Amino acid sequence: MANHKSAMKRNRQNVVRRERNRSNRSRLKTLYRRIDEAIVANSPEQARQALQNAVPMIAKAVNQGVLHRNTAARKISRLTRRVNAFAQNS
Template identity: 65%
Template sequence: MANHKSAEKRNRQSQVRRLRNKSNRSRMKTAIRKIDEAVVAGSADEAREALKQAIPVIAKTASKGTIHKKTASRKISRLTKRVNQMTA
């Protein structure tokens, strides 16, 4: 437990950031799950639409610092590759 005023503030800040990061990560995972479900179902149009909606969500998660920029890029690339292979 924090004993100093500055440590208590740091603890509060960490909790706020943890919740914000959790929310961002959850939003991103939901967007990715929608793509996966569309790919498994074999629906090319739904997969393309879900990808179009997921790319900005993943990029925003990275810009907020929740995930690393290169991790976001890798996720976008792999999802795009899956959707493109499915439609081809």
């Protein structure tokens, strides 16, 4: 338990940031899941739309410090490749 005033404030800030990061990570997982669901449902147009919604949110997560820049680039690249391959085969 924090005993100093500055440590108590730091503790409060950490709680707020942890909740914010948790919410943002959950939102990202939902976006990934929507792309997967569109692919399983055999809907290339829906998959493209889900990807278009996901890419800016992933980039925003980088700016918010939730994801590392390279992690975001890797996820965007893999999702894009997956959607494009699926759309081509459909």
